[in-house]
Amino acid sequence: MGLRFYNTLTRKVDPFEPLEPGHVRLYTCGPTVYNAAHIGNFRAYVFEDLLRRYLKFKGFRVTQVMNLTDVDDKTIKGAREAGLSLNDFTRQFKDMFFEDVKTLNVEPAEHYPAATDHIPEMIGLLEQLMKKGFAYRSEDGSIYFSIKKFPAYGRLAHLDLSGLKAGARVAQDEYEKENAADFALWKAWDEKDGEVGWEAPWGRGRPGWHIECSAMSMKYLGESFDIHTGGVDNIFPHHEDEIAQSEAATGKPFVRFWLHCAHLIVDGRKMSKSLGNFYTLRDLLGRGYSGREIRYELMATHYRQWLNFTFDSLQAARAALDRLDEFRRRLDLASAGSVAGRMPSWVEVARAGFVAAMDDDLNISGALGALFDMVHAGNKAMDAGETDGAAARAALDAFADMDRVLGLLQSAQGTADAAIQGLVARRQQARAEKNWPEADRLRKELLALGWTVKDTPRGPQLKKA
RNA sequence: GGCGCGGUAGCCAAGUGGUAAGGCGGAGGUCUGCAAAACCUCUAUGCACCGGUUCGAAUCCGGUCCGCGCCUCCA
Numbered sequence: 001m002g003l004r005f006y007n008t009l010t011r012k013v014d015p016f017e018p019l020e021p022g023h024v025r026l027y028t029c030g031p032t033v034y035n036a037a038h039i040g041n042f043r044a045y046v047f048e049d050l051l052r053r054y055l056k057f058k059g060f061r062v063t064q065v066m067n068l069t070d071v072d073d074k075t076i077k078g079a080r081e082a083g084l085s086l087n088d089f090t091r092q093f094k095d096m097f098f099e100d101v102k103t104l105n106v107e108p109a110e111h112y113p114a115a116t117d118h119i120p121e122m123i124g125l126l127e128q129l130m131k132k133g134f135a136y137r138s139e140d141g142s143i144y145f146s147i148k149k150f151p152a153y154g155r156l157a158h159l160d161l162s163g164l165k166a167g168a169r170v171a172q173d174e175y176e177k178e179n180a181a182d183f184a185l186w187k188a189w190d191e192k193d194g195e196v197g198w199e200a201p202w203g204r205g206r207p208g209w210h211i212e213c214s215a216m217s218m219k220y221l222g223e224s225f226d227i228h229t230g231g232v233d234n235i236f237p238h239h240e241d242e243i244a245q246s247e248a249a250t251g252k253p254f255v256r257f258w259l260h261c262a263h264l265i266v267d268g269r270k271m272s273k274s275l276g277n278f279y280t281l282r283d284l285l286g287r288g289y290s291g292r293e294i295r296y297e298l299m300a301t302h303y304r305q306w307l308n309f310t311f312d313s314l315q316a317a318r319a320a321l322d323r324l325d326e327f328r329r330r331l332d333l334a335s336a337g338s339v340a341g342r343m344p345s346w347v348e349v350a351r352a353g354f355v356a357a358m359d360d361d362l363n364i365s366g367a368l369g370a371l372f373d374m375v376h377a378g379n380k381a382m383d384a385g386e387t388d389g390a391a392a393r394a395a396l397d398a399f400a401d402m403d404r405v406l407g408l409l410q411s412a413q414g415t416a417d418a419a420i421q422g423l424v425a426r427r428q429q430a431r432a433e434k435n436w437p438e439a440d441r442l443r444k445e446l447l448a449l450g451w452t453v454k455d456t457p458r459g460p461q462l463k464k465a
Numbered sequence: 466g467g468c469g470c471g472g473u474a475g476c477c478a479a480g481u482g483g484u485a486a487g488g489c490g491g492a493g494g495u496c497u498g499c500a501a502a503a504c505c506u507c508u509a510u511g512c513a514c515c516g517g518u519u520c521g522a523a524u525c526c527g528g529u530c531c532g533c534g535c536c537u538c539c540a
Binding site for chain 2: 029042229260300306353371440
C-alpha cells in the first residue's frame, strides 16, 4: 500500500496521488500575526512540517504556501491599542513567528504571502463572484457570499444549515445579511478601522477572513491543488467558506485532500489564559526546554489525536531524545573511517516499518516505534560485536535519512575549545596515574565551565551542562 | 438538538478480526576509582462496562457509562 491520508472531505483514508505527477501543491493555514503564537498553534505547524518532510522523503517536489493573516479584527485592534500602524504592529509578530518555527526546526515553506500584499487579487476574486451572482452588496458597502447560491455548502463540515438558527453568536451588526449563514467577503470600512482600508469598486473596506486563503492559494498553486491543511476548528466556517467562494468563482474543484489536525490540550484541559495553562514557545524555552524537545512532544502524537501537553511528557521527550542521541553517537564511533556497507537486517526492518507507518496517514507513533526498535536491535548487535564499521555506517546513513522526516537529530554538537580539551586531557592523565583527587577536581573545574564529563568504556564523553 | 472524536500498563501512546508496538517511569543486572551515563533483562492473561457475532474480538454488531470538540472569523 502506498501513501494515504485521512481526507476530511470524504471522511476516509484515501490513497494519495498529486494532480501533477511528482509534484505536490500544499496550502497550510498560517498564523494571524497579532500576538505570540502559542504551542497549540505550533502543533499545527509541526504537523504540517512533518507532512511536508514526508512528502519530500517520498520523492515528491513540494510547493507549500503558508499565509500570514495580517489584517483582521484582532490585528487592527492590536495595532490601535499599541498606537502603531498595522504594518509596524504585525511585523514584530511575523518576525517572531519565523524565529519560532526555526527554533522548532520547521522547514520553510516556498511562499509566505501576507494578506495585505494581495488585496488586488482578492478584489479580483470578489468581482468574479459578484459577476456570477454569488455575492451581494449590503447597504453599508460590505459584500457577502450567498450560500443559497452554492448548494454544496456544508459538504466539508457535514453541516445541515437548514436547521441553523440565528443564535447568540451571530453578531448584531450583521443584520444586513440576507441569510444568517452568509459570510463576509468584504467588510465596509468603519471608524474603528482607522487608517486601515483599501479602495474597491464597491467602496472602501477590507477583506473578510476567508477570501485571502482562496485568493492566495489559487495565485500560487492554481485553481485546483492537492492538499489544504489547518486545525480542526478551521473546518467550519473557514475552510467551508473557502471552498464555496473558490469553487463558485472558478467552477472547478478547489482542493482534493483536506487534512486537519486535532487540538492540543494542557494537563487534560483546554489551554486558556484564565486557567494559567497557556504557553507560548518562549514560555517553554524560558523553562529550559529546547526547541527539539518541544518539537518531539508536539510531533509524537498522531495529528488527528488530541495531544495532551504536560511537562512530564516534555521530560519524557528529553529522555527519548537522549536515547536517540546516544545511539547515534555510538554508531558514529563504530563507523569512524568506514564506508557504508550492506544494510544490516535490523536497519532494513526498521526502515520498512518506518515507511509503512508513515505511509498510513502519517502514523508517527508506529514510525517512532520502528526507530526505537532499530536502536534496541542495533545496541544488541553492537554489544555482541556483530556490527563492523561498514554496517554501522549504513545504519547511520539510514538513521539520518529517516531524520529528514523527523528533524530531531542535532545538526551541530557544541564543540569544546582547546582549553576545555586540555583540561580533559589533564584529567585523563590524572586518572591514568590514579590521582583521583586531582581527577575529581578537574571534573569540577570543567563543570564550572559548563561541561559535564562522563567516563565511558570508549573514553571520556563531554556534554554541555 | 445536529455532526463528530475518544476511553489500551503508574504516565504518554500504536495496534480496526489471528492471540497486546514503542517511549517515559519503575525493578534487577552489566560496566565502573568515584560519580554519572550508557547498555541489557523484566514490567497489561488484558484493552471503560454489559451482551452478541466468530474457531478466534482491543479490533465487528447492539446497548450502557464517562470525557471532549464543532455548530459563523479560535491551529
